[in-house]
Amino acid sequence: MMAELPEKASDFYFKRKPDGTKRELPSTFKKPMFVRGDQHVCPQALGGDSYHGCSTNCTFCFCRELESTMMPAYFDNWTPDTIRPADLKYYEKMLALAYSEKQTKNKIALGLRKGIAFGLGVRSEPFMLPIERKEKITLNILKLFKDYDHPVLLLVKSNLPSKSPHYDVISEMNVATVISIIAGSPKKIKRLEPRAPTSSERWKAIQMLNENGLWAAVKFEPVLPTINDSEEELRDYATEALDSHCKHITFYNYHCSRRPMAKARFEKAGFDYEKMWKANKDEAWKPNAKRILKLFKSYKIPTSTADWVNFPFESECESCCGIDLIWPNGFNKFTFRHACSVLKEKGEVRWKDMIEAEPVLYDQNDFNMMKRLWNDVDEKMYGMRDLYDDYYIDAVGEDDDGMVIWKRNVKKRGLLQHVR
Numbered sequence: 001m002m003a004e005l006p007e008k009a010s011d012f013y014f015k016r017k018p019d020g021t022k023r024e025l026p027s028t029f030k031k032p033m034f035v036r037g038d039q040h041v042c043p044q045a046l047g048g049d050s051y052h053g054c055s056t057n058c059t060f061c062f063c064r065e066l067e068s069t070m071m072p073a074y075f076d077n078w079t080p081d082t083i084r085p086a087d088l089k090y091y092e093k094m095l096a097l098a099y100s101e102k103q104t105k106n107k108i109a110l111g112l113r114k115g116i117a118f119g120l121g122v123r124s125e126p127f128m129l130p131i132e133r134k135e136k137i138t139l140n141i142l143k144l145f146k147d148y149d150h151p152v153l154l155l156v157k158s159n160l161p162s163k164s165p166h167y168d169v170i171s172e173m174n175v176a177t178v179i180s181i182i183a184g185s186p187k188k189i190k191r192l193e194p195r196a197p198t199s200s201e202r203w204k205a206i207q208m209l210n211e212n213g214l215w216a217a218v219k220f221e222p223v224l225p226t227i228n229d230s231e232e233e234l235r236d237y238a239t240e241a242l243d244s245h246c247k248h249i250t251f252y253n254y255h256c257s258r259r260p261m262a263k264a265r266f267e268k269a270g271f272d273y274e275k276m277w278k279a280n281k282d283e284a285w286k287p288n289a290k291r292i293l294k295l296f297k298s299y300k301i302p303t304s305t306a307d308w309v310n311f312p313f314e315s316e317c318e319s320c321c322g323i324d325l326i327w328p329n330g331f332n333k334f335t336f337r338h339a340c341s342v343l344k345e346k347g348e349v350r351w352k353d354m355i356e357a358e359p360v361l362y363d364q365n366d367f368n369m370m371k372r373l374w375n376d377v378d379e380k381m382y383g384m385r386d387l388y389d390d391y392y393i394d395a396v397g398e399d400d401d402g403m404v405i406w407k408r409n410v411k412k413r414g415l416l417q418h419v420r
Helices: 062-074 090-097 107-114 130-134 137-148 166-170 187-194 199-211 229-241 259-268 271-279 282-298 338-345 353-355 363-377
Strands: 031-033 045-049 117-119 150-156 175-180 214-225 249-253 303-305 393-398 404-406
Touching: 031 107, 031 187, 031 199, 045 107, 062 259, 090 137, 107 393, 117 137, 117 259, 117 404, 130 137, 130 214, 137 214, 187 199, 199 229, 249 282, 259 271, 271 282, 282 303, 338 353, 338 404, 353 363
Parallel strands: 045 117, 117 150, 150 175, 175 214, 214 249, 249 303
Antiparallel strands: 031 045, 393 404
16 A cells, blocks of 8 residues: 555645745744545544654655655745744634634534544654754643643654653643654664654653553554564564553554655665565565564554555554544544444444544545545545455445445455446
């Protein structure tokens, strides 16, 4: 599965001047809250960032690859080290709208109003140093959500959530923290994440949060086949997760947006990119991911993967971040992952099951796209008809509105057939 990327530059709020020339990059990140374009599959599609840009300089980051191609085409004062703070007023206005009685069609406000947890740190690290010490954007965003007692999912690659002054606020919030840590030796991780805190510092942060009554989990992303997925590395990782009382493990394989650029970055860091790329393809990734799932589960740690197409029924949580363990209704359920959960539980799923999940993060175009992907194959986006390779699922009929009824067939294997 390759990463889904925006079709238009405007999806990232990039625009040139009316005469077609480049413009100056604004000093603040004006629209830091959003609903991700993959809301049809991602339970945690509602989120945002404290900063635009990132200083951790990870070798494998496809967001930075994309930015380094697109940003110079639109802005004449951008550099790879450019980091812009988010506009706090945007957060203030959106939360005020969400918690008012004012009618709105704004997807962000409706999602917040429904109680969907807000993911902070979707595209950039929210606890970057030294900028966070100076600007305190993340700290102030946390205080805003604390005032509304709204659930926040922190998606971080830092140990700062366990330290004052951020911990002082987090400890009094409705919050879950998922810290990103990849497997491998400290030296190998340093080559892959040169400016991130050490893995031991991050494991200690998870342990500290859990021992103080908070909810903290870990994300192993990306798994880099042939680089950080040996049996020894995986077992060391599972042992660290156990020792830190980790509530959940999520993992996913490697994705890139600009392969030549990614290859150069990996090779500069001393890794065999082509060997990893070959082992990352589906035919090799699927048996490898099954091995990883089996190993982590053997340690009795709840484990899930974002790869719902290859593993629609193996994840132990509907949200790949694991937050349904703390907030059973605090995530987007109008997704194909939810359809897989219904199939797993009942053996059959209908469109009405999806409607009951309330599609608040969808405008009419999004909703129509979801309906189309429910019934038909799409060359660019995954849908229900993609769940045929290795899985017992068939289209067994249609409801009164012409929407396919999907059934999990545990007796025999067969390719999906159109019922029209």
